[in-house]
Amino acid sequence: MLDFRPISYVFGRILIVLAILMVAPAIVDWSAGDSNAWAFVVSALVTGGGGGLVALATVNRAVGAFDIRQAYLLTAAIWFGLPVFAALPFMLGVPHLNFTEAYFEAVSGLTTTGATVIYGLDEMPAGMNLWRGLLNGAGGLGIAFVAMIFLPVMRVGGMQFFRTEGFDTFGKALPRATDIARDLLGVYVGLILIAGVTFAAIGMTALDATVHAIAAIATGGFSPRDASFNPYSGAGEYFGALFMLLGSLPYIRYVQLVRGTPRALWRDGQVRAYLKILAVAVGSVTLWRWLTSDMDLETVFRESLFNLTSIISSTGFFSGSFSLWGGFMLPVAFVIGMMGACSGSSAAGLSVFRVQLIWAALVQQIRLIVMPGRVVPVKYDGRTVEPDVMDALILYVGGFILTLGVLTVAMTLTGVDAMSSLFAVWTCLGNIGYGFGPLVERTGTFVDFPDIAKWVMTLAMISGRLGLLAIFVLVLPRFWQR
Amino acid sequence: MLDFRPISYVFGRILIVLAILMVAPAIVDWSAGDSNAWAFVVSALVTGGGGGLVALATVNRAVGAFDIRQAYLLTAAIWFGLPVFAALPFMLGVPHLNFTEAYFEAVSGLTTTGATVIYGLDEMPAGMNLWRGLLNGAGGLGIAFVAMIFLPVMRVGGMQFFRTEGFDTFGKALPRATDIARDLLGVYVGLILIAGVTFAAIGMTALDATVHAIAAIATGGFSPRDASFNPYSGAGEYFGALFMLLGSLPYIRYVQLVRGTPRALWRDGQVRAYLKILAVAVGSVTLWRWLTSDMDLETVFRESLFNLTSIISSTGFFSGSFSLWGGFMLPVAFVIGMMGACSGSSAAGLSVFRVQLIWAALVQQIRLIVMPGRVVPVKYDGRTVEPDVMDALILYVGGFILTLGVLTVAMTLTGVDAMSSLFAVWTCLGNIGYGFGPLVERTGTFVDFPDIAKWVMTLAMISGRLGLLAIFVLVLPRFWQR
Ligand SMILES: [K+]
Ligand SMILES: [K+]
Structure with missing residues (x-):
């Protein structure tokens, strides 16, 4: 029992x-x-x-x-x-939401999704906007803590690969985990303080600087403004992009940095790949938009940098006309959002680490077809990736895509158009919070979705945070039969 | 060399x-x-x-x-x-196409995609419509032949699983392969004759009956009519659905049926799953459309049956207002089209067989998480699926999704909207030929796409037929270094 x-x-x-x-x-x-x-x-x-x-x-x-x-x-x-x-x-x-919307907002905060159903944020009591920021902050810290200490021992999504890296602490070496937790808390609060001071220095109000700093480092994306970062375009977007990026790197590297190994951050293969992918996305979208519109290059670059960093880091702040660009931008945003940022941060999605391993496996399989005799193991950062890691990882990716499909289908049943459905599930399952599609355009929020669609989104946000698998496990009857 | x-x-x-x-x-x-x-x-x-x-x-x-x-x-x-x-x-x-469009039409015919860039089919010389039908017919026969005899020995997409089923004929037991080829040709031509006579009996012209019969059995989808099956709604749709279905079952079962083992067709786990999935799709879309529109039940059922069978079998005929229904229908159509029909037929897509194996692997992995000790091998139709089969299969699925994403991104760069791009690549890569999206609505054809987008579609059609992998192999430099 x-x-x-x-x-x-x-x-x-x-x-x-x-x-x-x-x-x-x-x-x-x-x-x-x-x-x-x-x-x-x-x-x-x-x-x-x-x-x-x-x-x-x-x-x-x-x-x-x-x-x-x-x-x-x-x-x-x-x-x-x-x-x-x-x-x-x-x-x-004050917003006096019904239970559906209040639960949606709370789940969105704690999962660091950042999708909101409140339109009229600027007029709300400051405490309520602070509460939204604190939900993002608490959620982000909890998630980073779990990602560093618990996930590696839970066989979910290939995370057991990190088990040997010196954090095998689950239930055994508790002092060690406590040490790490203290360091993590220090790094997290430190980053928020630096972000808050920077935001205040470039002219944000105290409330905006505080909530934006928490929501950026937590990759949460809640803003006390309906227009998100639009009131602070320019320097706000550049520094916003910087802190969203810092919030989506693996915290273990910051802990190592604090403990005197600064090179660990830069030597991390995942971090390097993450930066490269972001650079290619921003570069190509900037070039495309600049060539096909009347906008000037700096504006195009700034909006691409801010919004794509917001999406890939799964933060969800927005600025400018970016979300209406359509065309080449949409599939790029979709793909990098689904991938997400680094394993070991508060960001969700498939993570760069998993995408790298899937890519390595693809290359290995093609080699096998060309040279059937030579079985070369898949390697990551010089270490061999065991088949059980690869299996768990492929299950995770398969489960993610399957969940995306099933929830999109479910949402179209609520009467929402296919485009809005797909992007709503994408933004919730990936805990991004960024809005695309006809139903988002009026307010920049998700308030215009039917109540039942909001429940589908709530389920998607939680699914994105359960490591996707626990939810499958809970519905397996055998789970209860021991 | x-x-x-x-x-x-x-x-x-x-x-x-x-x-x-x-x-x-x-x-x-x-x-x-x-x-x-x-x-x-x-x-x-x-x-x-x-x-x-x-x-x-x-x-x-x-x-x-x-x-x-x-x-x-x-x-x-x-x-x-x-x-x-x-x-x-x-x-x-007579249509006097430029090279881009003529090549598109020829690739579409030979790959049995059936997407057309000719608007005004009804006024074309009969010979030209027959030529389109013959391209579908020749392509479908060639593909079924390759799927039965060559693919199982080529390690592509897990097809080596079928190697032990008694068709290990590549380069060795050639007489055996010739026997099978003769039986296949007999079954293929026989099915076309039955379809043609049936279509003529329900009132089609000689040309329409001939081309529709060839294009249905070949899962090609070329029609001598701009309006596809609309001139023959009613009985035409029911019989059309029947023959599209028959054309998308594994031909090896027909060969066994002709050789005196009729039960093999019905006992095939892939065929059963295929029919179940189709039934669920048609049932749910019918129910949804009936409840949310003014249409009568028979019309809703008939159009759902015909169009969804057309999509899942990768044929591409269309009828009625189905393609404009939107909502719940779109993701259902997207998913079943991406899956496609049975391995061992002329249909493309991932195939029911691969989707079944992926599903079995998902279930096995979840079991592993719940009960870490008990490693149970993945089974299919009672036989153990070896890891090398599973690896090749996962590569295939990963490659398919990756190609879908990359080509969609490429198409948005040609100025086509995201929705039209995604569905155009979907319909070409899955060799379906069915049209969705703004750019298709005016004519029901792909003539309104820019020329460069037509080349992306042509590449997608061929990629869908290369077992997806050969194309990756050809760009690997090592391939040439022996
Ligand atoms: K977020
Ligand atoms: K077709």
């Missing part, structure tokens, strides 16, 4: 953390004399109270290590359950 | 066959008193003369078996070279 109590204990403690986070926007709104502060106070009491009770009731069953089924269940509980509490301020406070 | 002479000899003989085929439309136009007959006479003389010279010059180097590089080169020579000669009548005769 599966023991739910250790899971409940951890879940309860996470609820308490969420309640503590709600204190910040409460203070902001209270000091501005905005009665909206009460929405956060009530939400914090409900969330903290509930979490405290659950944690107290199960504290004597708390154990140090979970088995793999418990780990999957906790993951699912966090992704499906936490947003219920995170959604409370959106219902009790 | 690679010896080109055996390849040239075979290519020369194939040209002679092509020239002989040109005699039929010449006779049809001559007996109708149409001077267009001269286009075929001149084309036949050029093609036959050229082929005869090449064959004579290389006859003393003709050998019984090719090595694998020669086989790939011959394949490429046939797909790229043959259409040059097959295009002659389109340039010399």
Whole structure:
């Protein structure tokens, strides 16, 4: 029988953390004399109270290590359950969303998707925009932490390849994991501080600088502005691109950098490939747009750089007329968004690492056809990739494409046109948050989608964060029969 | 050094066959008193003369078996070279196309894609429409022959799985292959005759019945009518669906049926899965369209059945308002078209067999995650699928998706909108011929695409027929270094 109590204990403690986070926007709104502060106070009491009770009731069953089924269940509980509490301020406070939209917004925040259903952000209480930023920040930190410490031991998507890199800490060498977590927290908060100070220096308001800094480093993409980065075009776009990029690199390299090995970041094959792919995308789209429009080269380059970096890093900020360019831009954006950024960051999608390995496997298979005798193993950064890693990886890629197809089909059933459906599922499953298509054009948000389509999008956002597989595992009956 | 002479000899003989085929439309136009007959006479003389010279010059180097590089080169020579000669009548005769369009039409015919750039088919000389049908027929027969006899020994796309099924004939047991070829020809011509008589019985003109019968069994999709099957809606659509379906089943089962093992067809796991997938697609699209429109149920069912069968079988006939339905229909059509019909027929796409194996591998990987200890091999129809088959198959699927993406990107560069680009590459790479998107709507043909986009489509059609891989092999420099 599966023991739910250790899971409940951890879940309860996470609820308490969420309640503590709600204190910040409460203070902001209270000091501005905005009665909206009460929405956060009530939400914090409900969330903290509930979490405290659950944690107290199960504290004597708390154990140090979970088995793999418990780990999957906790993951699912966090992704499906936490947003219920995170959604409370959106219902009790000023946007006064219904449950569908509030849950959507909370899931979008915690999964660092950044797709919003709120139109009229600029007029909202500052606390509510800060709350959206904090959801992005908390989600991004949690995801980076899981990507560094837990994923490598879970056989999901070929991540076990990183197991031997010195982070085999799951349930065993806990002190080591705690060290890493502390370093990670330091790097994460440090990057946000640098980004915030930079954004303030180029003229952003305190709220905009704070939320944009958190949402950029978390690759979350929530903005306190309906027009996203348009109020800060120019320097804002260049620095925005820089910090989105920094937020989508593998955090382990920053930790190594802090510990005195700066070369590790630059020597990382994934980072190099990521930068090359981004450069090719920005270069080709800039050239194409410059040749086929009246826009001047600097504007074309700046908008390509900012928007494509936003998409590949799965952040989701937007600027300028980029999203209406169509043509060559659309398939480029689609492909780099589906790929996403680096494994080991808070970015989602297939990741550069997996795309590199798939490419290596393709090349190896073609060699096999030409020279049937010579079996050469697939290598990555000089290390042999074992078949079990490759199998798990191909499953991940196959599952991603399959999920993209199935959810797109499901969304067209809600009456949404095919183009809007495909890009909505793409942006949610890849946790990008960037909007394309007829239904997004009016507001730049996802508010015009039918409610049932919003639930499909919510499911897509969570699927993109479950390592895609846990969700399949949960529906397998055998999972429960031990 | 690679010896080109055996390849040239075979290519020369194939040209002679092509020239002989040109005699039929010449006779049809001559007996109708149409001077267009001269286009075929001149084309036949050029093609036959050229082929005869090449064959004579290389006859003393003709050998019984090719090595694998020669086989790939011959394949490429046939797909790229043959259409040059097959295009002659389109340039010399009545539609008087330029080389781009004539080559497009010839490639579309021989690859059994069936996408046309001729608008005004109904007014063309009968011989020219017959020529289009004959290109479909010759292409379909050649492809079915290669799929049955050559592909299983070529390690392409996991087809070596069928090697042990008793057709290991490449270069060794040639009499056996000749037997199979004779049976295949009998089955193929027999099916065309039955289809032609049926089509004539329900009221088609002699020309329409002939070309539709050939194009249905060949899964080619060329029609002598701009409106495809619209002039024959009703019974024409039901029987049309039947014969498209029969043309897309594995021919080896028909051969076994003729040889006295009728159960082999029905017991084939691929055939059963194919019919189930088609039933689910037709059922769900019918239900969806019936619930969301004013159309009556029979019309909705008939149009869904005919058009979805046309797409999944990669035939490409169309009827009714189906192509404008949009919504849920579009992703369903996209997915079943990309999958295509059965391995071992003239249909293209990924094939049901490969989709089944990918699915089995997905299930096996999920099991592995849940129960890490128990490695269960992937099975198909009770037989274990070896890892090398799975590797080749995954390469094929990966290559297909990659090619789809790259060619779509290339087409948007020609100024075509993203939707039209994606569906044009989809319809060409899958050798479907069915048209979706803004640029197709005016005429139901591909005539409105820019010339350069037509070349991208031509490349896509050939790529869909090269087993996708040969083209990668040809660009690998090492291929030439032995
Ligand atoms: K995002
Ligand atoms: K076709």
